[in-house]
Every structure is written in structure tokens, then in C-alpha cells.
Amino acid sequence: MEVPAGFLVVYLLFSCFVASSYGVYFSSLNETIIVTATPTQGQVLKAGEDQITVTWRFNQTYRAGTDSAYKTVKVKLCYAPISQKDRSWRKTVDLLKKDKTCPHKIVARPDTASNNSFTWSIERDIPSGVYFVRAFAFNAQDEQVAYGQTTNAHKSTNLFEIQAITGRHVSLDIASICFSAFSIVSLAGFFYMEKRKAKASQQK
Amino acid sequence: MEVSQNSDRKFTLPVDSEHKATEFRLFSVATPHMRAFHLSWISFFSCFVSTFAAPPLLPIIRDNLNLTATDIGNAGIAAVSGAVFARVAMGTACDLFGPRLASSSLILLTAPAVFLSSIANSPAAFLMVRFFTGFSLATFVSTQFWMSSMFSPNVVGTANGLSGGWGNLGGGATQLIMPLVYSLIHTNIGSTKFTAWRIAFFIPALFQALSAYAIFFLGQDMPDGNYVRLEKSGEKHKDSFSQVFYHAITNYRGWILALTYGYCFGVELTIDNIIAQYFYDRFDVNLHTAGIIAASFGLANLFSRPGGGILSDLVGKRYGMRGRLWTLWVVQMIGGLLCLLLGKIGSLSGSVAVMLVFSVFVQAACGLTFGVVPFISRRSLGVISGMTGGGGNVGAVLTQVIFFRGSRYSTEEGISLMGVMIMCCTLLILLIYFPQWGGLFCGPRKGVTEEDYYLSEWTDAEKEQGFHKMSMKFSENSRRERGKKGASVPITSDKETPPTMV
Numbered sequence: 001m002e003v004p005a006g007f008l009v010v011y012l013l014f015s016c017f018v019a020s021s022y023g024v025y026f027s028s029l030n031e032t033i034i035v036t037a038t039p040t041q042g043q044v045l046k047a048g049e050d051q052i053t054v055t056w057r058f059n060q061t062y063r064a065g066t067d068s069a070y071k072t073v074k075v076k077l078c079y080a081p082i083s084q085k086d087r088s089w090r091k092t093v094d095l096l097k098k099d100k101t102c103p104h105k106i107v108a109r110p111d112t113a114s115n116n117s118f119t120w121s122i123e124r125d126i127p128s129g130v131y132f133v134r135a136f137a138f139n140a141q142d143e144q145v146a147y148g149q150t151t152n153a154h155k156s157t158n159l160f161e162i163q164a165i166t167g168r169h170v171s172l173d174i175a176s177i178c179f180s181a182f183s184i185v186s187l188a189g190f191f192y193m194e195k196r197k198a199k200a201s202q203q204k
Numbered sequence: 205m206e207v208s209q210n211s212d213r214k215f216t217l218p219v220d221s222e223h224k225a226t227e228f229r230l231f232s233v234a235t236p237h238m239r240a241f242h243l244s245w246i247s248f249f250s251c252f253v254s255t256f257a258a259p260p261l262l263p264i265i266r267d268n269l270n271l272t273a274t275d276i277g278n279a280g281i282a283a284v285s286g287a288v289f290a291r292v293a294m295g296t297a298c299d300l301f302g303p304r305l306a307s308s309s310l311i312l313l314t315a316p317a318v319f320l321s322s323i324a325n326s327p328a329a330f331l332m333v334r335f336f337t338g339f340s341l342a343t344f345v346s347t348q349f350w351m352s353s354m355f356s357p358n359v360v361g362t363a364n365g366l367s368g369g370w371g372n373l374g375g376g377a378t379q380l381i382m383p384l385v386y387s388l389i390h391t392n393i394g395s396t397k398f399t400a401w402r403i404a405f406f407i408p409a410l411f412q413a414l415s416a417y418a419i420f421f422l423g424q425d426m427p428d429g430n431y432v433r434l435e436k437s438g439e440k441h442k443d444s445f446s447q448v449f450y451h452a453i454t455n456y457r458g459w460i461l462a463l464t465y466g467y468c469f470g471v472e473l474t475i476d477n478i479i480a481q482y483f484y485d486r487f488d489v490n491l492h493t494a495g496i497i498a499a500s501f502g503l504a505n506l507f508s509r510p511g512g513g514i515l516s517d518l519v520g521k522r523y524g525m526r527g528r529l530w531t532l533w534v535v536q537m538i539g540g541l542l543c544l545l546l547g548k549i550g551s552l553s554g555s556v557a558v559m560l561v562f563s564v565f566v567q568a569a570c571g572l573t574f575g576v577v578p579f580i581s582r583r584s585l586g587v588i589s590g591m592t593g594g595g596g597n598v599g600a601v602l603t604q605v606i607f608f609r610g611s612r613y614s615t616e617e618g619i620s621l622m623g624v625m626i627m628c629c630t631l632l633i634l635l636i637y638f639p640q641w642g643g644l645f646c647g648p649r650k651g652v653t654e655e656d657y658y659l660s661e662w663t664d665a666e667k668e669q670g671f672h673k674m675s676m677k678f679s680e681n682s683r684r685e686r687g688k689k690g691a692s693v694p695i696t697s698d699k700e701t702p703p704t705m706v
Contacts, residue, residue, distance in 0.1 A: 086272035088485075089263070098488075125397040127267035167268055167398025168323055175406070176323050180316030183413050187312040190420050194305065 023097045024144045032062045033073070033148025037133045039160035047164045048124040054106060055117040056135045056148060069145055070111040070137040075118065078102035078149070080159045083129035096144055102134055111137060128164040215427065222677045223427035224356040228363055236424050237354045241363060243423045244303075244347040245370040247311060247415035251340035252374025253381060254318045254408040255283055256476060258334060260379045260495050261386055261401045265330070268398040275327040277609055280477045282335035284600040290342035291597065295590020298349040299448045299583075302431030304423045307346035311416035314340035318409035322402040340412065345593045347371060349586050352578040353426050357682050358517060361528075361575030365513015368574060369505045369567065375476045376502020378408070379495050443583070443671075451661045452587035457580045460632045461573055462591045466599020467629040468536055468569035471543065471622060473600035475501055478608050479559070482615045487552040497556060504563040511564075512571025524687025525579065525641035529633060532572040533644065536630045539565035544623030547616040566626075570596075579638070579682060582675045583661040641685050648686075654679035 038053045039045060045052070054075050058067045078101050084090045092101045104126060107118045134149040151158045216234035217225040225237040232238040258265060258279070266276060290310070297306035317336035324330050351363040385407050390400035425431045452458055480498035483489050489497070512535065519527035542562035549555045573592065581588045603625070607618035637643035639652040658679045662672040 086274055087266075088273055089266075125267075128270045164268065164270075165396070165398055166325060167396065167402055168325065169399065172399070172402055173323050176319045179406075179409065179413070180319045183312045183315040183319075183416075186417070187309060190305075190308065190312075 023095050025094045026096055026099065026144075026147075027094050029144060029147050030062070031148055032059050032066060032146045033057070033135050033137060034059050035075070035133055035135045035148040035150050037150045037160075041158050042160065044161045044163060045122060047122045047126045047128075047162055049122070051119050051121050052106070052133070053117060053119045054133055054135075055115060057115050058113070059148075067111065067113075067137070067146075069139045071140050072108055072138045072142075073111050073116070073135055074108045074138065075106040075133060075135045076102035077104035077106055077126070077131050078134045080130040080132055080151070081155055083131070106133070122162060124165050126162055126164060128162065130159050130161050132159055219427065220356045220677075220681050222356075222674070222681060224354055224681070225427075226356040226358060228355065228359045228366075230366070236427055240350050240354045240423055241367055243415075243419050244307070244343075244350050245367040247307060247412075247419055248343045248347045248367065248371030249374040249377070250408065250412045250415045251311065251314070251343050252371055253378040254314075254412050255334075255338050255341055256375045256378045257318070257337075257382050257405060257408045258283075258321070258330075259477065259480065259498075260382045261404065264386070264397050264401050268401070269324065269327055269330050271327050271330065275330070277604075279327075279331045279334045281601055281604050281609075282331050283338040284341070284473050284477075284597050284604075286335050286338040287341040287344075288594045288597040288601065290339040291345050291594035292587065292590040294342040294345040295349070295452075295586040295588065295593070296445065296449065297586070298346050298589070299443060299586035300445060302425035303346040303350040303353065304419055304425045304430060307343050307350075308416040308419040308423075310342055310346070311340060311412055311419070315409055315413040315416070318405060318412060321405045321409075341597070342590075342593070344368065344371065345586070345590045348574055348577065348589045348593070350423075350425075352585055352589070357578065358521065358684055360578050361513040361516035361520065361571070362510070363513070364574040364578070365516070365571035366510040369507075369509025369513070369571060372472070372505040372509060372567070372570075373503060375473075376499045376505065379480070379499035379502065381407075383492075383495060448584045449587055451581060452584035452591060455581055455584070455588065457636050457638075458588045458591050460636055461577060461580070462595025462598075463629055464532075464536065464633055465570070465573050465592045465596045466602070467626045468539060468566050468573065469593075469596035470599020470601075470603055471539075471566055471626060472563075472570065473597065474603045474608065474622070475563075477600075477604065478615065482619070483552075483555070486616065487555070489552070497559070500556075501559060501563045504560065505567050508564040508567035509571040512568030513575055514571075515568065516572045516575025520575065520685060520687070522688055525576070525638055525685040526644070526647075527687060528572065528575050528685075529636060529644055532569060532576065533630060533633045535565055535572055536569035536633075537627055539569050540623050540626030540630060542566075542623070543626055544620050547618070547620030547623065576636075579685060581661060582658045582678045654682050654685075658682075 033056050035054065035056045037055075038051075056073065056075065058070075079090050084092065084101070090100050090103075093099045104123075106120045109116060109118070132149055132151040132155060134147060136144045137146040139145045215223065215225070215237070216232065217227050217229065217237050220226050228241075229238060233242055262276060265271065271279075294306060294310060297309075314337060317333050317339075321333040321337065324333050347367045348364050351367050352360055355363040382404060385404045386400055389395050389403050390397060393400075395403060476498070479501055480494040483497050484494040515531060515535075516528050519531045523530075539562060542558060542565055546555065546558045546562055549558055577589055577592050578585065603622055607613055607621055608615065613621065634644050637646060638657065639649045640654050640657050642648040655676065658675040659667070659672055661675065666672060
């Protein structure tokens with residue numbers, strides 16, 4: 001019984017070493033989808049309040065039939081390079097399953113030939129930053145086969161900004177300040193009590 | 205040295221001539237000794253929870269406050285740098301005002317920083333709240349001082365190790381507590397992410413404030429009472445700050461231990477800050493798993509640091525101070541070696557295994573250090589404890605700035621280099637020498653007694669006024685540090701040339 005267990009351990013260790021490097025690479029995809037979104041260059045939108053309308057369609061200049069493999073289209077909100085700077089948790093990696101550029105999902109739809117559009121209310125947990133929109137086409141095996149985005153290849157044009165909610169509320173602010181003040185006041189109270197006790201013991 | 209029976213009848217535990225407990229009973233809450241123990245470790249635990257409450261919630265906080273990796277790194281360094289001077293100041297405050305007032309004051313003064321974390325709105329504000337919250341880690345010094353005031357030399361290592369270790373546990377526990385509190389608020393109460401983390405911070409803040417109240421109302425400074433009452437009634441002399449400070453900074457042993465503590469405790473703090481990211485980035489585990497691994501490093505403190513303290517007392521019983529020093533040197537060296545190894549291992553399970561063994565050794569070294577600290581000085585116990593504790597934080601700041609900032613070294617290179625630095629700094633322990641007990645390589649000087657060493661901290665004028673009585677009693681009680689062999693040596697003091705505290 002020890003031999004199979006030993007093999008299992010070795011296999012597990014080995015599998016830790018073997019980097020799972022298979023998967024779809026972004027550089028292998030063609031930009032066959034045309035994506036447009038309502039925000040204009042430099043526009044500032046508010047999370048939890050504003051909306052983005054995204055439209056996408058297959059680029060007819062590509063060979064017809066290329067899009068027969070597309071089963072679903074997932075549209076995502078992606079960070080522009082300036083919002084990725086000094087933030088390795090938003091890093092762009094060519095291997096798509098490790099890529100962290102586009103963490104926020106806007107919508108997922110089955111692929112249809114006609115013009116697709118969706119109006120998305122920007123969710124309240126979207127952080128502040130500079131963004132663009134990208135759509136991925138997935139095949140039946142749920143692998144990316146094509147993409148489209150609202151910006152250019154260098155991700156430098158047509159970027160818009162989203163301002164996040166602060167998450168603060170007046171009640172929280174008040175509670176925070178009150179508790180802090182109470183801590184200090186009670187400390188002063190302690191010193192006063194100590195002084196009185198000391199005087200009392202001196203008189204004894 | 206055995207105590208007369210009638211004076212200790214009012215204490216639940218057996219005590220020595222200073223009324224310090226000679227036994228340690230973990231599951232008792234008897235006043236004043238065991239109650240002081242439980243108050244000190246719980247309050248120190250709460251300070252650790254508050255100081256390291258942000259790291260597990262960083263994935264949410266960094267999006268809310270738009271933090272960069274540099275902002276996060278700087279806040280992490282700020283969190284441990286405030287305590288460098290706060291610990292020395294706390295040591296002084298303990299010597300002058302007593303651990304009860306000193307620690308409850310500090311805890312209450314830093315509680316607002318934790319409350320105000322909830323309304324932080326920018327990277328600068330985040331840095332400020334982490335900086336000021338970090339001051340609360342100075343309660344470590346009051347913890348050790350309080351234990352050294354309540355427990356006799358034969359159990360002081362155990363008491364110090366348990367209170368320090370169970371306090372440090374907070375650094376690990378918070379990696380589990382904060383995400384749990386956050387998800388309760390976010391999922392069950394339904395607050396948005398960016399509000400839920402803010403509400404979550406109220407929990408450690410309230411815990412911290414409540415522990416300060418408990419110390420104030422339930423604790424007392426010394427077995428016989430509080431400083432204020434003892435000073436006013438004349439039983440305890442109110443010492444002068446300049447003298448206390450002078451005798452601490454002129455004792456080279458305090459400086460050596462401050463540096464070596466920077467390379468066991470400082471390393472522990474550094475690892476608390478970087479280890480989750482290390483496992484996340486190098487081995488591609490998810491954030492939740494990385495948090496659990498990070499927590500397990502800190503949770504080893506449950507037994508490893510106390511183990512170091514208990515080991516120090518066990519070895520001290522047999523081999524005296526020389527045994528304590530040797531054990532400290534060996535354990536910390538092995539810790540350094542394991543740290544070097546940790547950076548070189550490329551597999552996840554191997555890394556976790558080495559990290560766990562490394563955590564035991566490095567935390568045991570912390571416990572062993574504070575088995576030696578109570579003996580360096582009696583008059584300036586607080587400042588020496590503060591210097592050593594502060595040195596721990598200096599080590600954390602230095603290590604993070606040199607090895608874990610920017611992209612000069614990869615994290616694994618940084619970890620291995622940190623291991624090398626641990627081993628180099630630990631060599632300094634070879635230089636520690638107590639004239640009455642010896643050092644690593646040399647035996648004690650003939651004819652030198654514990655009284656010579658501890659009473660040299662007082663001038664003749666002060667001795668005439670009887671201020672040195674505490675040190676006299678302590679000298680008697682520390683005779684055990686000669687070990688089993690030295691206990692039979694006659695206790696005569698060399699009156700012609702009293703050695704100074706070199």
C-alpha cells in the first residue's frame with residue numbers, strides 16, 4: 001500500500017511543478033468583432049449611477065463563415081494601461097486564463113448575426129479607473145476564438161473614466177468619530193479616577 | 205531563599221520574596237498573577253488583530269481607495285515602523301507609571317486610529333491609519349514587563365513566551381477573522397463591498413477598546429498593588445527617568461538583543477506582510493488559500509513562542525543563563541537556515557512544509573530572547589524590554605525596505621537573503637557576557653555575585669535612601685540562573701572592587 005501512496009505523492013508534487021501552460025493566448029486571436037460603447041474619449045462616469053450601452057457585430061470584411069464557430073459572446077470592462085501601472089493584480093498576460101486585464105463582466109449573450117446591444121448600469125463595486133470595453137467570442141468548448149474592443153491595439157484611444165462610490169455613509173462617519181472621541185474622553189476619565197484614588201490612599 | 209509562610213497566605217499561587225508567583229497555572233484567573241497574564245495576552249492579541257486587519261481585506265480596500273503596489277508596500281512598512289519608538293517609550297512609561305496605566309492608555313489612544321480606518325478615503329489616509337494603529341504593538345513591552353513583574357525568574361520565560369506568543373497569534377487570527385466578518389456583513393446584511401469592509405473594522409476597534417477597559421478596572425501593576433498607591437505610601441520609590449534611561453542605553457547586552465530580536469520577531473512581522481502575496485504569485489493559489497497559508501504562519505505562535513519561553517526556563521533550571529543563551533543561539537541559527545531554504549524551494553507543498561517548520565523556530569527564538577531580557581537589568585527593565593521590542597520592529601522595517609520593496613529582488617531571492625542576514629546577526633549573541641553567570645564561551649568571573657551586577661545600577665546615595673530594595677530581592681531570586689552546578693557556590697560578594705555594569 002505504500003507504493004501507490006508514494007506514487008500519488010510524487011504525482012502531486014510533479015503536477016505542482018508542471019505549469020499548466022496550455023490554453024488560449026490572446027495574441028492568437030483575431031479582432032473580428034466590432035465593438036462600440038457610448039462613453040466618449042475622456043468621459044467620466046459614476047459607478048452605481050451611469051450606464052454604458054455596448055453594441056457589437058461581426059466585421060464583414062473577414063471571410064463569411066468565420067463566425068459560425070462563435071457560440072457565445074462575453075462583453076467585459078477592461079483596465080487601460082494607466083490603471084494597471086504598479087498594480088500587478090491587474091496585469092496583462094498573454095495566456096488568457098491568467099490574464100487579469102478584464103475582470104468585470106458586462107454581459108454574456110449567445111451569438112446572433114444581427115446587431116447586438118446591451119445597456120449596462122455600472123455596478124457599485126467597480127473601482128475608480130480608466131477603462132475600455134472588450135468582447136470575446138467563445139466556441140462550443142468555451143474557449144476564446146475571437147475578440148473585439150473599443151480601443152486600438154495599444155489601448156491608447158477612446159478610453160473613459162469611471163469614478164467609484166466611496167462606500168462611506170454619514171452614519172458610519174458619525175459612529176466612527178463618536179467612538180473615537182469616547183475612547184479619548186474615557187482615558188481622561190481614567191486618569192482622573194487614578195488621581196483621586198492616589199489622594200485617598202495618601203490620606204489613609 | 206524560601207519565603208516565610210505567613211506573608212504569602214493572601215496569594216493563591218506560591219510566591220517568592222518579591223511576591224512574584226513561582227508557579228504558572230494556565231487555567232487559573234487568580235488575582236493578581238494569572239489575571240494579569242490573561243489581561244495582557246488578550247489585550248496584546250487585540251492590538252495585533254487591529255494592526256494586521258487590513259492585509260486580508262486588501263483586495264477590496266485597494267480597489268476602493270485606488271491603491272498602487274507602492275502605496276500598499278509603504279502602508280505595510282508604516283504599520284510596523286510606528287512601534288519602533290513607541291516600544292521604547294512604552295518601556296519608559298512602564299518603569300515610571302506601571303504597566304497597567306501605560307498599556308491601557310496606549311490601547312485607548314490607538315483605538316481611534318482603528319475606528320477612523322472606516323472613513324479613510326485615499327492612499328494617504330490609509331497610510332496614516334495603518335501607521336497610528338501600528339503604535340498599539342508597543343503593548344508588547346507592557347506585556348513582557350508585567351509578566352516580569354508578576355512572575356519569578358524560574359517561570360518568567362514561560363509567562364513571557366505565552367503572553368507574547370498568544371498575543372502574536374492575533375496576526376494570524378486576523379487573516380481568518382476579518383474576511384469572515386467582512387463576508388457576514390457583505391452577504392448577510394447586504395452592504396456593498398466598499399461599505400462592508402469599513403463596517404468590519406469596527407469589530408477589532410471595539411475589541412481593542414474593551415480590552416483597555418478590562419486592564420484598567422481589573423488589573424494591577426505589581427503583586428502588592430498599583431504603582432500610584434505604592435509610591436504615595438512610600439513602599440515603592442518613584443524612579444527618575446534620566447537614571448532609568450541611562451542605565452538601559454549603557455548596557456551593551458540590551459543593544460545586542462535588540463538587533464537579534466529584529467531578526468526573529470522582525471522577520472515574523474515581515475513574513476506576516478508578504479507571505480500571502482508570495483504564495484499567490486509564485487504558486488498561483490487563489491487569494492483565499494493564500495490567506496489560510498498566511499494565517500497558519502501566525503497561528504503557530506499558539507505553541508511555538510511559548511515553547512521557546514518554556515524551553516528557556518527548562519534549560520535555565522539545569523544550565524543557568526549560559527544554557528538560555530546557547531539555546532537561543534542554536535534555535536535562531538536554525539531559523540535562519542530554514543529561511544534561506546524557504547526561498548529556494550520550488551514546489552508548493554515543500555514550501556508550506558518548510559514555512560511551518562521555519563515559523564516554529566523563528567517564533568521559538570522570540571520566546572527564548574525574552575527568557576534572557578528580564579535579567580539584563582532590574583532598574584531599567586522597562587526600557588530594556590522596550591529597546592528589544594523596538595529592535596524587533598526596526599528589523600521588520602529594514603528587511604522590508606532592503607529586500608521586499610521595488611523589483612530589485614524577486615520575493616524568493618529576498619526570502620533567502622533574509623535567511624542569510626538572520627544568521628549573520630545571530631552571531632552577535634556570542635558577545636553577551638554576564639560577569640556573575642558567564643557567556644557562551646566563558647564561565648563566570650570568580651567571586652562576582654548577582655548583587656554586584658544589579659546593585660551597580662544604583663549610586664551609593666540612592667542605596668543609602670533604600671531605593672534599591674527591589675534589586676536586592678531580585679538578585680536573591682535570580683540566583684537560580686547559575687544553573688544546577690553553580691548553585692552550590694558560596695554567595696560572597698567581593699567588597700573591595702565592585703564590578704561596574706560592563
